Amino acid sequence: MKDTSQHPTLPPPDELWKAIQGQLQVKLTRSIYETWIKNTVGSKFDRQSLVVQVPTSFTAEWLGTRLRPLILQAIKTIAPSVIDVSFQVGQVRHISTITGPNKTGPMPLFRQHLPNPRYDFESFVVGESNRLAYSSARNVVTNKETTFNPLLICSGPGLGKTHLLQAIAKSCSDLKVDYLYVTAEQFTNEFISAIKTKTTSAFREKYRNVDVFLIDDIQFIAGKEKTREGFFHTFNELHTGDKKIVIASDTIPNRMHGIDDRLRSRFSWGLVANITPPDFDTRLAILKRRAKKQHWTIGSDALTVIADQVEGSIRDLEGALNRVISTSRALELPPDMKLVIESLESLMPKLSASVITKEAIFRCVCNSLNVAEKDILGGSRQREFVRARHLSMYLLKNDAGMPVTNIGRIMGDRNHSTVLHGIKNVSQGLTHDISLQNDLNQIRKNLTHV
Structure with missing residues (x-):
């Protein structure tokens, strides 16, 4: 029963406490708020004190010793006539967010409010890494x-x-x-x-x-x-x-x-x-799901660039996507490949600061294999040109540390799968092709003298 007899001008204690919770939520870390504040209710007024009902005695003790000053400050801004707060252990009734039959009794203490409701199995992107x-x-x-x-x-x-x-x-x-x-x-x-x-x-x-x-x-x-x-x-x-x-x-x-x-x-x-860091396919799937859920319009090519350049955690991946979308909206530009690359180079300059340059790689490949740069960048399927082209892709990725999408752009606007195919061909060939091993060793030796 709501007790407002002693404070007729104040809102009911439960409503007052909800307003105070709103202030505390923006001042506390999520873990502290969820652990100590969320599962509490305003119970009654006792003279000039607000009584807050909490689930356990150690919650009451923790709030009384750790958060009392902050809580009193929040109360003062909303209800100056209330000058104190106390914490009383009791059965805290919650409004359940669980679907199904309505519950009438108090929620057991072990029924936790989840810190992040969007974390469920359906929203988890599954890949080989997890x-x-x-x-x-x-x-x-x-x-x-x-x-x-x-x-x-x-x-x-x-x-x-x-x-x-x-x-x-x-x-x-x-x-x-x-x-x-x-x-x-x-x-x-x-x-x-x-x-x-x-x-x-x-x-x-x-x-x-x-x-x-x-x-x-x-x-x-x-x-x-x-x-x-x-x-x-x-x-x-x-x-x-x-x-x-x-x-x-x-x-x-x-x-x-x-x-x-x-x-x-x-x-x-x-x-x-x-769980290891996600591979490219998983990273791309995560970005696509995130963009779809947020109703963001961004092309697959642009998402591919992000998935290719950000190889760390899922948090880093989603942060990069948020950065691109925010930049797009601030500059009123479409989130195309150009904007994505510029945004990520600004966010992570190391991606564009390779010690070994593409010019050095092309020059050493051409000198070692006796081909011209136009042959590497062209579309000829002659064996020696394909070999030089694939070796260039392999070196740009593994020695210069360049993202696959950037390599495709440099190599005559070739797509992501074409570049991966070339890199894979060299990787597999190195296991048994002595001639290929010698060519690669010679090119790398020349690179050290550039």
């Missing part, structure tokens, strides 16, 4: 029993491990499976708080009574002895109870520095699925 991790993650939610436990997903930053963990969590929500998704930082903060406030029984109740437990960035617990001890016992309890455990890390178990041997061995009990 197929095992994707299939294993789906297996966690599609099969009641799995042949592996835990599932450890390893990758560098921005390659999709968090996406997969949150996709599992979203599927658990849809299937009404009890789950808990946390970051290792959240686990650490709540574990330490539980010790300080002597609420370890509530901590154990929260973390050990779920069917699927997902923890992100496990490397965060490295060097934290008490946290590692708490996680060790949590892991054992869940594993002994045949609960599914999914862990994300930035490295494989035997390279986890600052993690106990007993934990590293447990991480290896199940399946270790490594």
Whole structure:
């Protein structure tokens, strides 16, 4: 029941707290807001204090000691007559975003609001670099029993491990499976708080009574002895109870520095699925899906340039596409190949700053094979000209570090697949063609003297 009797000019406490949440959301990092603020509600007024209902005692303690000044500042801008805030543990009722029958009771504590709702299995682009991790993650939610436990997903930053963990969590929500998704930082903060406030029984109740437990960035617990001890016992309890455990890390178990041997061995009990940087086809598919979802009009050739030049993480890839679209809109120019190349050269100058130039490569290839540059750039299918052409493509890619799309432009506006075909022919020929090996060695020797 809404209590506004003592503050008739104020909005109801739940509405006031929603307004305060809006201010806090722009001032806090997403992880802090999602962990500590989002799953709370304004409960009532007590004299000149706003009472906020929170799910656990360690949430109340954390908010009261860490965020109180910021919360009071937000309250002052909205409702100056409210001069204090307190946090009360209780059953927090949420509006569920899960499709299906309406729920009447309070949402269990383990029903987490996902940090990023767009992270689901359908939006994950599958390629050779992540197929095992994707299939294993789906297996966690599609099969009641799995042949592996835990599932450890390893990758560098921005390659999709968090996406997969949150996709599992979203599927658990849809299937009404009890789950808990946390970051290792959240686990650490709540574990330490539980010790300080002597609420370890509530901590154990929260973390050990779920069917699927997902923890992100496990490397965060490295060097934290008490946290590692708490996680060790949590892991054992869940594993002994045949609960599914999914862990994300930035490295494989035997390279986890600052993690106990007993934990590293447990991480290896199940399946270790490594995600590597996406190949060209996967990068292009990611860009096409991103452009389609955002309703951006950009040609396939332009997307090909981005996919070819940005070989790092998915985050880098999408950032490059955002840069191109923003530049296009700011300059009121179409996002064609010319604009894309200029945008990416500005963003990553190293791509256009090769030590070995195309002029040097053409000159050395022509001198070594006794052909003219016009023969390399032309369309003749004579064997010696094709050989020189393919060697030029190979050197431009591997020695000058030039993107395939740029090579195609330099080599008489040839398309992406033609350049890849030429490079592949040389790569395969080098395994058995001694004459080709000698030609390449001679050209490279000449390049060192240019």
